[in-house]
Amino acid sequence: MNNDRQEAGMSRAIVGTSTPQVTAREKVMGRAQYAGDIKLPGMLHAKVLRSPHPHARIVRIDTAAARALPGVKLVATGYDVPARHWGPHRKEQRILACGVVRHVGEEVAAVVAVSEEIARDALDLVRVEYELLPALLTPAAALAAGAPEIHAGTGNIGHEMRIERGDVEAAFAACAAVYEATYDMHSQYPGYLEPMASVAAQDGNGRLTVWASTQSVFLARARLAEALDRPVSTIRVVQATTGGGFGAKIVEENNSLICAFLASRLERPVRLVNNRLEDFQGARASVPMQVWLRMGLSAEGVILAKDVRITAECGAYSGLAGDVMHVTAMRSDNMHRVQNVRSHAVLAYTNNPPRGAFRGFGGQQMQFPLNCHLTVLAGMLGIDPIEVHKRNAIGAGETSVHGWKISSTGMAECLDMTRRAIGWDEKRAAPRGTGTRRRGVGIAAAMHVSGNRTLGNWDGSTILLKMNEDGRVMLQTSECDMGQGANTMLSQICAQELGIPLSHVTVMAPDTDTAPFCLGSLASRVTIISGNAVLRAAREARQKLLALAAEKLGVQAQQLVIADGRIAVPGQPDKSATLAEIARLHIFRHGGEGIHVRATYDAPTVMHDADYYGNVAPAHSFAAQAVEVEVDTCTGQVTVIDSFVADDCGKAINPLAVHGQTHGATVQAIGWALYEHLQYEDGRLMNGNFADYTMPTADAVPMLRTDVVESNDPNGPYGAKGASETAILPGAAAIANAVFDAVGVRIQSLPITPEKVLAGLRALRETEAAHA
The missing domain is CATH 3.30.365.10 (Aldehyde oxidase/xanthine dehydrogenase, molybdopterin binding domain)
Known part of the structure; x- marks a missing residue:
């Protein structure tokens, strides 16, 4: 029995069955092509010069010696890049620093040469004269009265939020046990195996293609268009095999921006790969926070009141750190039936490296204090902490204090x-x-x-499903598999619905030129959002197949079943056809066409209002x-x-x-x-x-x-x-x-x-x- 037949025999149990990742074989055999592996004719290599100071004015940059080095094709500084600033919310970053550096490791200049070794040697020849400025290295120093501003007009505050629901003070007065404490949480490097890497090339028509290690090709394209000050349609982003992301490869890395700019200037392919130190300096580690927490419980262990004050640090640029702090300030409130909550959170600029998205996206910065607190309070009341959690656990069908509708909970x-x-x-x-x-x-x-309607009033996904003439399926999506198994999950759902072996489904690499718009891998959204989209697409394709098979076999569509790559009436061997036969017939008939299905799923959610309710x-x-x-x-x-x-x-x-x-x-x-x-x-x-x-x-x-x-x-x-x-x-x-x-x-x-x-x-x- 061949492999396809073995898989076909299990097709009815594909969903819910432990399945090796469909990308695993290429990876373990060393054949997967990561961004750093891509080689193009005439490709050049780039390296980046980074600031050695946490805060300084750039007085002068001398690139003459670097430019004169044989093999060097371009030396660029902040004065060469577009003047437009970029950022997820606040527009405050440049592709290369211009005038001022605000943290150690900030990108100051880039060198492009015929080899990585020559580019690295050229970096040593770039001379930068700095005038040191006062460096604010803690949130306390940055938020102190009279502190110099890292960004003018901000008061060194990147974001601030206040939430209050219920009567917090009255609830505390009714508590049998109250506990308060301050917790300090540090920053964690994402630690992915593959450091950031990009390859970019501009063609003769001025269209720029970027191959990148990314969690979202469309968010990456939007960021490139913003930073390079050009229309999005002039840019194509293709996701290379991605060796882990953990949030740090969503929308904040600078590697792809620099690479794309250099390629657009030279009109030759350029490769830029961080070494590990460069990645430590350039990646967005998690947001460090100090959390003061006060909570009160009734004698029965019911949470009556919660009061939180948060000081978070975004480093030199705010990026997504404000969104992370938002999660810390309120998400954990929704796991319990608490009705009286108050949060005040402040995000401070400092002259440390920028912080940003990390797996859990701010959840761990509150779950550490909250769970420690509940264990202490349970001890004060003589109740098992597990019982405290269970007595307060929100139930399915309930609406939380912030308007979250809990559809299921285990x-x-x-x-x-x-x-x-x-x-x-x-x-x-x-x-x-x-x-x-x-x-x-x-x-x-x-x-x-699982999903999060906060980037805009859409939390959806679109899947394009194409069945080839042999009955095998191609799925086009721009949801990214960064190693978490998204392609396998999508393949399983498609194979389950169409009754075909898993090996008969291919998920195409995300490509902004060919794939439909999607937000990408963030907020644990891919399974529920794109999974629903592929479920809809597969079911629509199934109906097309059944309708045509019913016509060919002279039966009613509801009599037919699809299994093991065949459409048949159970118990009637003469009333059957293979998927391949029906797929070909769908084309070769009057008015025929291939089976192409487009399906979109947008989550039934609402954006929160100005008071963070929704x-x-x-x-x-x-x-x-x-x-x-x-x-x-x-x-x-x-x-x-x-x-x-x-x-x-x-x-x-x-x-x-x-x-x-x-x-x-x-x-x-x-x-x-x-x-x-x-x-x-x-x-x-x-x-x-x-x-x-x-x-x-x-x-x-x-x-x-x-x-x-x-x-x-x-x-x-x-x-x-x-x-x-x-x-x-x-x-x-x-x-x-x-x-x-x-x-x-x-x-x-x-x-x-x-x-x-x-x-x-x-x-x-x-x-x-x-x-x-």
Whole structure:
């Protein structure tokens, strides 16, 4: 039996079956073509000179020696690029810095040469004279009275928001337990395997093509058009194979802009690939925040009031950091039935590198404080923290305090599953050890959106489905697969609906010239939004096939079924035809044409109003995580020895991919909580490589255990919703809660380092001695 027949025999169970990614073979065999692998005739190579200062005026740039170096074709500075500024919201960046640099690593000049080595040598010949300016390296310094402005007229505030619902003070007065604390959370580098890379080429008609590692080809095209000051239709963006994004490759990287500008100037192909240090300096790491949180519960453990003050740091440019802070300020309110909430959030400009989107998009910056808080408050009331979560968990059919309509939720089921898996009740009841190594357990829960109507009044996706004459299908979409398995999910839905093997579906690479407009991979939207679009397209194609097959076979369409690549009347072998036969017949007849279907799905949501009230997402994912840690009281080292995550993904279209995404998110959360920390000295990054920037490796994490809860969302394809971001949210709090359970030390600033644990133990001993 050949491979196609083997797949065909399983076609009825494609959705819900663990399936290797359709892109996996090319990747593991080394045949996948990433942007850095692209080679074009006459291609040149670019390198970028970056600022060594956090804040300085550019007095003079001497490029003469660099231009004279044999093999150099172009040296460009900020005075050569278009004067138009770009940015997701505030228009404040240039392709290359002009006049002023505002952070270490800002792009000052670019060199193009016949080889990367010559371009790198030419960078050493560019002479830049700087006049140093005062550098504001903390939000406190930037927001202090009289501080110099990084951007004129801003007061160093990139964004500010206030929300208040209910009567917060009256609710606090009615509380049986109130707790307040301040939490400090650092910035995390996205850590993708493939650093940013772009290749650009302009043809004889002046059309510019850019091959890029991106999460959204259309958002990338819009940004290129804005920065280059040219019509979008003169630009084509093609997504190359993308080796991870985690938010940092949405709309904020500068690599593709520089590459595109250089190619347009030279009218020759140009390649620009960041090395790892350049990527550390140029990528948008997550937004660091300080969160002051005050919460109050009734004697029964019901959340009555929540008050939040947030100071976030966007660095030198605001980018998407304001949107991230928006999520931190309000999203977690929607997972519980709280009715009295108040948030005040301020985003500060500093002379640190810009911050931006990161997996979880600001959710973890509130889930860490919130889950730590709820564990403390539960202890004050003598209630199990799992019970506190369950008593307050919002239910399906309810509307949250901010107007979010919850169509499905598996939060209670996630908590119960996690409780059993970790042995929560037994381990909580066991006596705590008194030896050098002590163990404790902690738990946390979280929610995330699946889709988000905030970029504009559209959160949709369009799919073009074409069936070839052999009955195989091509799908055209500009939703991006950045390694999370989007192409596999789309192929599974299409194959399921059309009764064909998975191998008979090909998802084309996103290309703005040929694919329909889509927003791309962000806000965990691809499964629910584009999944619904391909479901509609496949069902329309199915109806076309059934109608023509019914005419050919002389039966009613409702008598026919499609399975294993054939259309047939069950039990009547003579009343059947292959999909290929019907696909050809659809063309070769009077008035015939190929089977081409276009389908669009726009989520049934509404944009929030000026007071941030509105149902912005069609579905919401939930997760819970429990961990067991071991704390060495001599060294302060914290080791995660067990972890279990329950992930409510609605319906697991591909359980293998869901587990993989959950594992990856869990490891990133462990890294943020315990290991990763960007170290700066006077605004200069000191650990911009994987040797010095400590990320968790296989020996630093336990055997990761996960399972799914299928709440079957009514808005999702087959009930599915997002499954790539929620699992990153509870990890840090679960670890912090477990450390407290083990040794009685509450760590409220990340990462949880041995030094902080030892300091906490010392303070605990001093307190105990003072009360002895």
